[in-house]
Amino acid sequence: MGQFTIDFLDDGRVLEWEATADGAVATERDDYTPRFYVAARDPETDLDLTTLQSVYDQHPDIVATEMVARRPGFRRDEEPVLAVDVAHIDRVTPLARQARQLSDYPIGDIACFNVDFSREFRYCLETGVNPTPASELSSLRLSVPVTETSNDVYGELSVAGDTVTGSPTEILTAVKAALEEHNPDVLVCSTSEIIPTLYEMTTDADVDDFSLSRWPDVDYQQLASRSTYSSYGRVGHSPARYNVPGRAIIDESNTFFYGETNLDGVLDLVSRSKKPVQELVWASIGNVLTAIQICEAHDRSVLVPWNSWRHEFYKPMGTLHDADRGGFIFAPEVGLHENVHELDFSSLYPNIICTRNVSPDVIRCDCHSGRDDVPGLGYSICDDRGYLVDVLQPIIDARDEIKAAIRREKERNNPDEDRLAELEGRSGALKWILVACFGYQGFSNAKFGRIECHEAINAFAREILLTAKQRLEAGGWRVVHGIVDSIWVTPDPDIDDDDREDLETLATEITERVEIRLEHEAHYDWVAFVPQRESGAGALTKYFGKVAGDDEFKIRGIEARQRSTPPFIEDVQRDCLNRLDATQSPDAVLGRLERAIKELHSGAVGVEQLVERNRVSKPLEGYTQNTQNVAALKRARDQDLAVHPGQDIEYVVDDDEKISRDRVALSHEEIETYDASYYETELVQAVESVLSPLGWDRNDVRRELNGIRVVGITEWA
CATH class of the missing domain: 3.30.420 (Nucleotidyltransferase; domain 5)
Incomplete structure (x- = not known):
């Protein structure tokens, strides 16, 4: 137990490394033979694999072959398949490719399984080695x-x-x-x-x-x-x-x-x-x-396909139309809303999978084809427990336990910071797995995904959010925004306080009805939903709000949350939010903007606070426009710095009017100047994001800077 890394030597030997208090101990193995499988692609095919077996038995890179009983898919029973033991791990894929090339003659339509595993993972899976370190790693x-x-x-x-x-x-x-x-x-x-x-x-x-x-x-x-x-x-x-x-x-x-x-x-x-x-x-x-x-x-003795070949089940045009929808979204009401509560369904999509038994092996099963288990789509779901439930339920339970442990640790008088870091690291890792489990069901290259699962999860999610909306509104709350698994509500002004139902009681009732916990995520003194710049309609994922009883803001989508935003622009925008909260006046926001612009033009801003970080999307030769990225890539090439597509490049805009490499300076260079006018425009855009929920755009901001008029927030509320 505890072999934290596995090495494969060229001569076929394997080294298992176990961490100890004094270093690490290696165990040599010279008997490991990786294995892949060959079976009929179609379960209805009567396939004779003896010809392929006789060919493989003569191959110098193959140690042994045997016929074994395995399940070539979750929807297939055990059947005879050919197991192929290979002399070296690097030969698995070439040998499987040879088998696929022989599929037309004289063998038939075959498929290979357990082929494209990473090396150490394959070794642990096949030998039962536990890669979890038994002691702390140095x-x-x-x-x-x-x-x-x-x-x-x-x-x-x-x-x-x-x-x-x-x-x-x-x-x-x-x-x-x-x-x-x-x-x-x-x-x-x-x-x-x-x-x-x-x-x-x-x-x-x-x-x-x-x-x-x-x-x-x-x-x-x-x-x-x-x-x-x-x-x-x-x-x-x-x-x-x-x-x-x-x-x-x-x-x-x-x-x-x-x-x-x-x-x-x-x-x-x-x-x-x-x-x-x-x-x-x-x-x-x-x-x-x-x-x-x-x-x-x-x-479960189920083999893993090399390439996904699952066809999409037949469905009529009407079902295709109904199924091709995402999660439910309530368009946000642009503007500033006071006394807002945010409610979130805990791990909504993973919990839908587990509570509704949505799994590729049981969706649209033959044994319950007449049932209408998925709302609006008419899909059946088998009563047998799906494998995906067994995959996700332990992760959901573990994360709930870890989150509870985090709360208990934080409530202590002297929280153990190392323990908190450990718990938060584990919780974060599991969160990402749960976030991805839904989308991966619709991914064409997913080993076990199925598009019908993706569609069913969305259908259940839409029904659940609508149920929550209707019950909350019936209880005296007005919905101001809702997206997929979150819903924002504020007291309905047309309902007397005495007639309004308690929010926690409503959340408990909704939880019991939909079988997924609806949690009170946050209470805000106010929340502002930002309009789209093109149309003025509410942007779905751009908003900011002041958490009640705290000095904290929740920010989504605007510049302060964008990875490319320079630190100076982010700091000014956050200051503007503080001023908006403290004064309830755009005048204070504009005052902070005006001071920031003066700092820029006086040269008082350190160049390290103006660094932009952007992702390179293609090689330098692939760009047709003289963008800032192109200028930065040209400078990098002049300095023999390799920046590949997909990597980030960091720079300060030196003169945005130029189209040459002198337009920017790379962040590691000695930078003496910057383009104050360019950064002023960036500042105005950031402040527009703060004031746009109040009906302002950048032209209004510019006019206010020129002293035409100043208004209070109540005029725009």
Whole structure:
């Protein structure tokens, strides 16, 4: 138990590493043979796999074959399938590809299963190894500044928080000393390219026996080259991945869960997914969710398809129209609303899956085809418990327990901050899995997804939110906004206070009716819903509000929540919110804007407060317009800095009137000037977001700055 990382050597041996108080212990195995399966694609097909078996039995990369009973899908019973044991883990995919090429003749229409697993995950799944560390993992952080990232030799490197500069010998000596002192199980790197670069530096250094590895004769392995991908219309960058025997690598430029949570959150998911630390940190949410589903399938003797081929069930045109809808949305009432309460359904979509038994293996089952279980769609749901319920229910229960533990810890006189960080990391990691479970049902490449599940979940969600709306309105509350799983209400002015029902009582009643907990999320002194700039209709996800009895604001969608917004613009916008709350007057907001504009034009704003961060969507040659990103990419190229599509680039706008590379300056450069007029425009836009719920636009803001008129908030309420 507790093999936190698994290494695969070129000769076929496997190293299982277990963390101990004194370091790590490796166990060698030379008998591991990864396995994939071949079966008929169609369960109605009478397929003879003996021909393929005889071909494979002669193949030098195949150790053994056998016919075994497995389920090629959740909707299929056990049937004979061909199990293929492979000599080396790198040969699984090529051999499966050969089987697929033979599917037309003389074998028939076959499909391969359990093919495209990541290496360490496959090993843990097939051998029963638990990748959850039995003891605390030690770590060492290595970080390189952006100016060094394209250099073949580093002149500066941060080692365990200490900056080391100088020759390759000095830097490698410092790394070697830190390795000996910390003996880390985990190497946390700002970029994975640190690993090969350090080894390249050894040719110019006088350092004996430098190695990051815990295993003799193997310094490091390259697992994957860098690549660019597109997900939901957004370009992403995947850096090259490396492996150092005996140590898990966390690449801070290529990790979601470690960046969004912490190591405690990562380890919680390691225990649930059987993906060791190194593989889990670079995995996407969907990848980890799939791994948890694969573990459930494995326990049920269900094989995992290489490629998804599930057809969409037939449905008439009317059902297609009714099904092709998302969650229910009540258009927000633009403006500022006082005394607002926000109510949220706890983990609505995961709980719909579990309480309504929505799962790919039971939706539109043959045994209950005449039933109308899904509102408005006429889909049946089998009475047998779906596998997705068994996947998600433990996660829902665990997160509820963790959230309760967080509340208890915070209520203590002296909360344990380390304990709180652990709990919040675990809660955050589980939250992301629950967030993704719904959308992944409609993802075309999901191993076990089905579009009918996606449609059914939305149908239930619409019904639940409508039920809540109707009951709240009947109880004397007016709905001012609602979206998918959240609803905002304020006392209905046409109902006497004595006739209005208690909100907590109503929430309890709705909870009992829909079987999903409706929680009181927050009480606001006021909430402002922002209009769309194009039409003036309420923007669904742009609002801000003052939490009652607290100095806190809840902000969504406006500049202060956008990752590209410079710190100065964010700070001014937050100041404007404070002034709006304190004075109830746009005049105070405009006064803060006017002061900020003066600071800009006087040069009093530090350039580090004006840095913009934007994602690069394509190579430099792919841009046709001279945007700020293009100017920044040209400067980066001049400095031999590699910025790939999907990565961020940071810069300060120096002169927005120019179209050359002089339009901006990269954030690491020595910057002496900035374009005050450009940032003034950005400030006005940010203040427009604050005042637009009161009926103002940027032209009104400009006129007010010119001293035409000043009004109180009550005139626009």
